[in-house]
Amino acid sequence: xxxxxxxxxxxxxxxxxxxxxxxxxxxxxxxxxxxxxxxxxxxxxxxxxxxxxxxxxxxxxxxxxxxxxxxxxxxxxxxxxxxxxxxxxxxxxxxxxxxxxxxxxxxxxxxxxxxxxxxxxxxxxxxxxxxxxxxxxxxxxxxxxxxxxxxxxxxxxxxxxxxxxxxxxxxxxxxxxxxxxxxxxxxxxxxxxxxxxxxxxxxxxxxxxxxxxxxxxxxxxxxxxxxxxxxxxxxxxxxxxxxxxxxxxxxxxxxxxxxxxxxxxxxxxxxxxxxxxxxxxxxxx
Numbered sequence: 299x300x301x302x303x304x305x306x307x308x309x310x311x312x313x314x315x316x317x318x319x320x321x322x323x324x325x326x327x328x329x330x331x332x333x334x335x336x337x338x339x340x341x342x343x344x345x346x347x348x349x350x351x352x353x354x355x356x357x358x359x360x361x362x363x364x365x366x367x368x369x370x371x372x373x374x375x376x377x378x379x380x381x382x383x384x385x386x387x388x389x390x391x392x393x394x395x396x397x398x399x400x401x402x403x404x405x406x407x408x409x410x411x412x413x414x415x416x417x418x419x420x421x422x423x424x425x426x427x428x429x430x431x432x433x434x435x436x437x438x439x440x441x442x443x444x445x446x447x448x449x450x451x452x453x454x455x456x457x458x459x460x461x462x463x464x465x466x467x468x469x470x471x472x473x474x475x476x477x478x479x480x481x482x483x484x485x486x487x488x489x490x491x492x493x494x495x496x497x498x499x500x501x502x503x504x505x506x507x508x509x510x511x512x513x514x515x516x517x518x519x520x521x522x523x524x525x526x527x528x529x530x531x532x533x534x535x536x537x538x539x540x541x542x543x544x545x546x547x548x549x550x551x552x553x554x555x556x557x558x559x560x561x562x563x564x565x566x567x568x569x570x571x572x573x574x575x576x577x578x579x580x581x582x583x
Contacts, residue, residue: 299311299312299373299376299377299380299381299401300312300401300402300403301329301333301397301401301402301403302403302437303330303333303402303403303404303440303441303452303456304403304404304407304435304436304437304438304440304456304460305436305437305438305439305440305442306319306437306438306442306443307319307320307326307329307330307441307442307443309372309373309376309377311376311377311378311380314378316376318372318375318376320369320372322365322368323443323444324349324365324444325365325368325369325372326443326444326445327348327349327444327445327446327449328345328348328349328362328365328366328369329369329395330348330441330445330446330448330449330452331344331345331348331349331445331446331448331449332386332393332394332395333395333397333402333449333452334448334449334451334452335448336395336396336397336402337394337395337396337397338394339389339391339392339393339394340392340393340394341391341392342359342362342391342392342393344392344448345362345392345393346358346362347446347447348445348446348447348448348449349362349365349446351446363388366386366388366393369386370382370383370386371383373385373386381396384396385397403435404440404456406432406435407432407433407435407436407459407460407463408432408459409432410428410429410431410432410435411429411432411459411463411466413428414426414428414429414432414466414470418466418470422470422473422474423470423474425470426467426470426471426474429463429466429467429470430467432463433460433463433464433467436460439453439457440452440453440456440457440460441453441456461491461494464487465496465497465500468480468483468484468487468497468500468504469500472500472503472504475508477503477504477505477506477507477508478504480500480504481501481504481505484497484500484501484504485501487501488501
């Protein structure tokens with residue numbers, strides 16, 4: 299079974315390809331609190347805060363036990379013939395949820411980011427594809443719906459990881475010359491996250507086109523252009539220069555363009571690897 303946290307909370311049975319969603323807000327809060335600390339004993343007091351905040355009901359222990367029992371039954375229905383109720387372990391001090399790393403969509407997302415980082419230096423195009431596949435696991439805001447403080451904190455961390463992966467995807471796309479393709483996505487990202495300066499910088503580079511750095515003045519800087527055939531008329535200069543001179547100037551322009559392209563590629567590759575390293579570092583922390 300998969301516990302899907304990258305969007306509204308879902309339990310997904312791989313064998314039946316069936317999705318189960320919890321309709322009870324209290325059961326959602328309880329499962330999200332346990333998923334925030336998988337395979338770890340979560341103290342009763344912490345679970346009480348997750349479910350009721352500062353206003354716990356009378357006989358809190360009995361109320362928590364009742365919600366845990368309902369959650370067990372829901373997991374049994376979501377995973378017929380599987381671990382089901384055995385996943386949720388009651389202890390004197392609290393509750394523990396048994397979950398394998400492959401059963402968390404957040405773990406699969408992070409694994410995709412690590413694989414992309416390993417490939418970024420040698421195959422940036424494949425690394426970008428891996429990151430897009432990882433981002434494809436997102437169905438909306440992480441842990442959307444009713445949740446307590448621990449789930450709130452986890453949702454913030456996951457969202458930062460998603461945005462970091464998205465920045466890395468755009469960086470790899472710029473590196474591999476996919477400037478025009480990502481312009482609509484970058485515009486959407488800038489509108490959704492206006493304070494995220496990285497998206498704005500990447501949009502400027504995408505609009506500038508491959509191997510060109512957008513000028514700081516927004517593109518108003520004039521670039522030197524080759525003279526037109528009539529530019530030398532009346533100058534008093536013999537414009538019947540040698541073909542070697544003309545070819546030499548053209549070769550120099552090509553060399554300059556090549557140097558700019560190499561420098562741009564190196565910068566983009568360093569940026570993409572740095573972004574992926576930061577993302578992987580956060581997930582490993």
